[in-house]
Amino acid sequence: MNTKRMWISRLLPSPSEYFEDTAEMEKNYRYFSRRLFVLLLGLTMTPLIIVSGLLHYQYQNLLQKNELTQLVLNLEQSQNTIERFVSKLQSIIKFVARDDRYEELRNTEELKALFVRLQQEYPDFADIEVIDSSGRQQSYIGPYELSGNDYTQQNWYKEVLQRGVYLSNVFSGFRQVPHFVIAVSRKLPDNKGSWVLRVTIDVNTLQRYVDIGVTNSISDVYLVDAAGNLQTKPRKYGLIGEKSVLLHDYGLTEYSISETLADYQQLLVKNADVTVVKTPEGNEVLHAAIDLQSTPWRLVLVKDLYLDGNAWFFFQLRLFSIILGCILLGVLILLRMSHVITAHIRQSDRRRQHFFLEAESANKLAAIGRLAAGVAHEINNPLSIINQKTGLVMDYFEMTEDFKYKQAMEQALNGVQESVNRCRTITHRLLGFARHTDVMIEELDMNQLLQEVVAFLAKEATYNQIAINFDLDEGLKHIQSDRGQLQQVFLNIINNAIDAIGNEGTILLKTRMQKEDGIRITVVDDGPGMSVEVVQRIFDPFFTTKETGKGTGLGLSITYGILKKLGGDIQVNSEPGQGATFTIVLPLVQEQQ
């Protein structure tokens, strides 16, 4: 909890520390804005990126599994189709070569009749021959003039005698047409050995059944023998009779399915072999192979990897574009948000700072006011005595005849009296500054009040060659306020302006409505203006720029106090050499306190 608070408070700007250092504060706010931005960015973007990454990974896995499942299903289907077809061919040949038909089929005419019947059903049967128990050809129907061949030394003959049935690899033979052979052996009666019926079949038959396996998702299907020679015509990868091109090693593949395979072992058909291989073009493809039962062949399915293809690439492109778009949009919004939040905090800090300074100023004024009243009261009594004593001495002088130094002494007494009068002015002002006089509210016309005050000062202004001009709003509403105190306020301000200008200059008095519920009076002089330091202290009691003895430094403090009491406000704008502008705002109606 504690660390948390510390962490958060470290993030927030602390205006109290740098209350008066505007540059430091500004740095502080910029720092806050940056940290807020980074924090918000982290909070919003981290889940976005994590979720997107997870989704991408999961979807990829799902696709991979789906792809494998489909491949395995296709493999099984093709395997079943081809195995069933081969098995059917064997059955037919076994069926026509019944044990006791040897004698019948030795006859070429009979064999031909059988061949014609078989060809009606299977046009791809190329030839048929009968071999006797000594391995010699007895009859032959086919495109060649074959007779009396001796097969005793050939492997296939040995195999068919041993196993009863033989299925050959695909080979081109004399006709240069790829074909394969099915042979069956049958016992002769009375243990006189076995005879063999051998049929050659064009590979087209097999090709048709293999091609059934080609679908949209499977790019190639073909058969290979144990040595990897192609038994049927592939669509893409290699030529019939040659070695399969996919058996060559074209380098390591980037794509791995071992993990998925391990997860989905139960999916795989027994003995099936699924790998990822590289094509001569450098593409990676899924390669699934399985041995076909009762044949010397192996079935191969080749499938383009979806994840290696364009569709997947464009899916990824779209996904990353959307994420990137979201991030960019987020960055823009969060930048704006941090900016707005910082501006908001900055503004409320400034307001607080302003209130603090106002309160401080008000407190200072009140304390000084009390002090001033006490001092003034204490000084007033001895002052009264000095006043009366000098008066008495002067009375005696008047009644006395001329004597040496009488005139000089009278002058000295006059000086004392003048000083007393000056002191009296000061104490009276001090007391006026501190006292809480009742406010007498009446309805008054500010334009008229200003003209009255100026009339009072006209003589002094003319004497100093200062023009006092008016720019009065004719539609200015009457306000409810204290006439006497406002007279004192404007007397002070205009008097100060005259003193500031000295000789030759202009003072402009302007009145305007301030929104709906107040009026604004501006007093502009073209005097020498004030420095920032002077402007900052101008309402402080006893602060004066006038020569010693000319000002009490209380005029504007009293003015400030009166305006605050009347619910108004006063502000000064000035720069050295630019004159000064006092702006006074007063409410139309006094709020009851």
Add this chain to the structure above:
Amino acid sequence: MIQGKILIIDDEVEFASTLRQRLALRGMDVSDAHSGTEGLEQLAGYKPDIVLLDLKMPDMNGLDILSLIKEKYPHTEVIMLTGHGSVAAGIEAMEKGAFDYIMKPVDLRDLLVKIEQAAAGMEQTSHGQ
């Protein structure tokens, strides 16, 4: 020349005595008291026509003394001496029956004008009677 007796009640001895001397120099019949109690005693013995009364004294409040004077000697005029610079206190005193008020330090010319006015008022009243 102003007729009538004047009593100054003020706790500042030097102020009261000096003012008394100055008024006496101008031919007036003046006495001074330096506390509220002494003032009340003199009121009974000296029987002044005009009282110059300080608003603040250690033993008694000027406004209370004013009330007593107005109660016992309604024809005696009182001019308040306020050290406060407070208009409000002066106004309050006038509401309680004071003839006028004057702020300290007192300018003698102003005070003489007010005394003359008070004396003139009394004469009118007495003539009227």
